[in-house]
Amino acid sequence: MAGTAVLGRLTWLVAEVAATVPETPRTRTLxxxxxxxxxxxxxxxxxxxxxxxxxxxxxxxxxxxxxPGQPLAITVERLEDGEVSPYLVDVVHDGDxxxxxxxIGGYFVWEAxxxxxxxxxGGGSGVVPLMAMARAHKxxxxxxxxxxxxxxxxxxxxxxxxxxxxxxxxxxxxxxxLTRGQPPGWTGYARRIDDDMLREVAxxxxxxxxxFVCGSTHFVxxxxxxxxxxxYDPRWVKTERxxxxx
Amino acid sequence: xxxxxxxxxxxxGELMELFGTxxxxxxxxxxxxxxxxxxxxxxxxxxxxxxxxxxxxCEAVLLRIVHAPGRSYVEFSGVASLEMPVS
Numbered sequence: 001m002a003g004t005a006v007l008g009r010l011t012w013l014v015a016e017v018a019a020t021v022p023e024t025p026r027t028r029t030l031x032x033x034x035x036x037x038x039x040x041x042x043x044x045x046x047x048x049x050x051x052x053x054x055x056x057x058x059x060x061x062x063x064x065x066x067x068p069g070q071p072l073a074i075t076v077e078r079l080e081d082g083e084v085s086p087y088l089v090d091v092v093h094d095g096d097x098x099x100x101x102x103x104i105g106g107y108f109v110w111e112a113x114x115x116x117x118x119x120x121x122g123g124g125s126g127v128v129p130l131m132a133m134a135r136a137h138k139x140x141x142x143x144x145x146x147x148x149x150x151x152x153x154x155x156x157x158x159x160x161x162x163x164x165x166x167x168x169x170x171x172x173x174x175x176x177x178l179t180r181g182q183p184p185g186w187t188g189y190a191r192r193i194d195d196d197m198l199r200e201v202a203x204x205x206x207x208x209x210x211x212f213v214c215g216s217t218h219f220v221x222x223x224x225x226x227x228x229x230x231x232y233d234p235r236w237v238k239t240e241r242x243x244x245x246x
Numbered sequence: 247x248x249x250x251x252x253x254x255x256x257x258x259g260e261l262m263e264l265f266g267t268x269x270x271x272x273x274x275x276x277x278x279x280x281x282x283x284x285x286x287x288x289x290x291x292x293x294x295x296x297x298x299x300x301x302x303x304c305e306a307v308l309l310r311i312v313h314a315p316g317r318s319y320v321e322f323s324g325v326a327s328l329e330m331p332v333s
Contacts, residue, residue: 009266107270
């Protein structure tokens with residue numbers, strides 16, 4: 001059985017960068033060609049491992065941005081003091097290779113067959129796994145209601161803005177809040193997510209929605225706690241927190 | 247607010263490596279308070295010398311994982327029982 005992967009086991013695979021897409025000044029999408037990749041579900045992540053010439057290794061987790069069945073893509077935000085993210089955002093180019101393993105996770109996952117109304121709440125690059133869900137929703141032609149509440153610092157920090165404009169109104173509602181700066185004439189929200197905003201944007205609790213919240217720890221706690229105060233059952237609210245190591 | 251606090255999703259890879267299956271959807275019972283929670287929901291600190299997972303309700307330590315060259319040290323002393331998915 002040499003060379004046969006045990007089902008469920010994680011194996012490091014070689015990922016070759018097939019394309020790079022600048023998204024914002026701080027983020028970039030990498031489309032990866034990974035021979036042996038088993039496919040993924042919307043919301044899952046993968047681990048990236050970089051090995052330097054002297055054998056030093058650094059490993060990080062990144063959410064998958066693409067829908068199941070689409071070319072595998074991750075979107076990475078540069079953290080200035082990071083060991084891995086500056087390399088992935090600024091340095092790698094087409095044809096470069098590194099190691100990945102995955103897909104990982106089964107809790108923070110949306111399936112296109114789920115008929116509950118969906119609320120996606122993302123802060124900053126926390127939108128990445130939510131975008132995989134929005135893309136999966138679109139690809140499946142799902143008619144379930146899906147709404148994205150997306151908090152960014154400024155409009156320039158909105159990842160996937162062009163695609164979100166296209167998706168908005170075509171099966172997905174997109175609501176933005178810009179917390180640090182707004183362009184002239186901005187009519188959207190301009191503050192951190194709070195209970196009043198959630199009350200205006202979230203599906204009524206009586207609709208029995210499913211919620212995915214992803215962002216920094218502070219962001220996720222605020223949004224999830226606010227939804228529970230609105231009457232949401234905590235079991236409807238799936239959360240994923242990311243840290244400050246990059 | 248402690249931004250070092252993550253959740254069990256962040257160690258999905260480590261758990262899968264140890265158990266050979268997806269574990270963030272596994273249900274754990276906290277030995278200290280009896281809470282029934284999915285491992286994705288636990289509080290995770292991974293910037294210690296190892297990984298520490300704590301109960302989302304009472305903050306008791308559920309598990310510790312320490313990686314060393316060629317081996318891993320795993321302690322689940324705070325978990326009374328685990329209900330794992332079987333495929």
